[in-house]
Amino acid sequence: MFAFDGTVLIEDEFLRDGLQNEKRLFSLEEKLGFLAQLEAAGVKRIQIGSFVHPKWVPQMANTDELFTCLKPREGVTYTALVLNGAGLERALAVGAKHLSISVSASETHSQKNTNRSVDGGRAKIKPVIEKALSEGILVRAGIQSALGCGFEGHIDPDRVSDIARDFAAMGVQEINIADSAGLSNPRAVYELCRRLRDETPANVALSLHLHDTRGLGIANFVAGLQAGVRIFDAAVGGLGGCPFIPKATGNVATEDVAFVCEEMGIETGINWQMLREPVERAEALLKRKLPGRMSHMPPPPWAQHSEDK
Numbered sequence: 001m002f003a004f005d006g007t008v009l010i011e012d013e014f015l016r017d018g019l020q021n022e023k024r025l026f027s028l029e030e031k032l033g034f035l036a037q038l039e040a041a042g043v044k045r046i047q048i049g050s051f052v053h054p055k056w057v058p059q060m061a062n063t064d065e066l067f068t069c070l071k072p073r074e075g076v077t078y079t080a081l082v083l084n085g086a087g088l089e090r091a092l093a094v095g096a097k098h099l100s101i102s103v104s105a106s107e108t109h110s111q112k113n114t115n116r117s118v119d120g121g122r123a124k125i126k127p128v129i130e131k132a133l134s135e136g137i138l139v140r141a142g143i144q145s146a147l148g149c150g151f152e153g154h155i156d157p158d159r160v161s162d163i164a165r166d167f168a169a170m171g172v173q174e175i176n177i178a179d180s181a182g183l184s185n186p187r188a189v190y191e192l193c194r195r196l197r198d199e200t201p202a203n204v205a206l207s208l209h210l211h212d213t214r215g216l217g218i219a220n221f222v223a224g225l226q227a228g229v230r231i232f233d234a235a236v237g238g239l240g241g242c243p244f245i246p247k248a249t250g251n252v253a254t255e256d257v258a259f260v261c262e263e264m265g266i267e268t269g270i271n272w273q274m275l276r277e278p279v280e281r282a283e284a285l286l287k288r289k290l291p292g293r294m295s296h297m298p299p300p301p302w303a304q305h306s307e308d309k
């Protein structure tokens, strides 16, 4: 029997992981337009950008402005990615209340992303997390490349476990396990998530960040569900990648994850059929088809009228 209780929270990262690799720069107005469409469809947590240096990721340069311009909707959490103390200062200045602060578990990825070793990155991020927590920010501490690295291959689960236990001891609210390059498989996802669940306090939530590079995104998602994970990252249209990871493709598509949940009777609060509009808009602006499935498919016969719900 498929064991399941509770609901699933999907964090949409179209505006961050989705857009960060795109050459076409998206204006503040365009981003606000996508934000409104995600909110209307019922997305409850939205990663709207990252506080990284605009020289490295120009697409994220208007993250500060986006935070100050958005009109928060009740029940929606707006979050962003922070990789260092300078980023945290910018996040605090615009009143962010929830942040992802992350390190990489891969030496090569860490060097390419931040010019630091894994241990160097961990030492550098600790005071950033402590400062954020002391300012009342809800912190999601992330472990990038936790399930494999495009440069190094396998990542030792002992190292991931060590980082996760360290994060838990700092008092973070959530630990995010990222398959940044989309290299994992359902068994590896299940085993790592079960292990981290056993090794971290129950009041620290676990979340999964999955990429669909080899078509295993939804299978990995279900494996995460079975391991007890209830928070997942996704991006509308499956847009995205990582500028520093060769050929990493997008996150699992939000509409696909919301669809599979609906089909399994699991509540996400998202009307996936309402995500067709942002996908169509993104495709028009980017002049290409996005990889997500359900925005290009008719609903199954028993869900034809779900937009009337």
Ligand code: MG
Pocket (backbone or CB within 6 Å): 017, 180, 209, 211, 241, 242
């Ligand atoms: Mg990613």
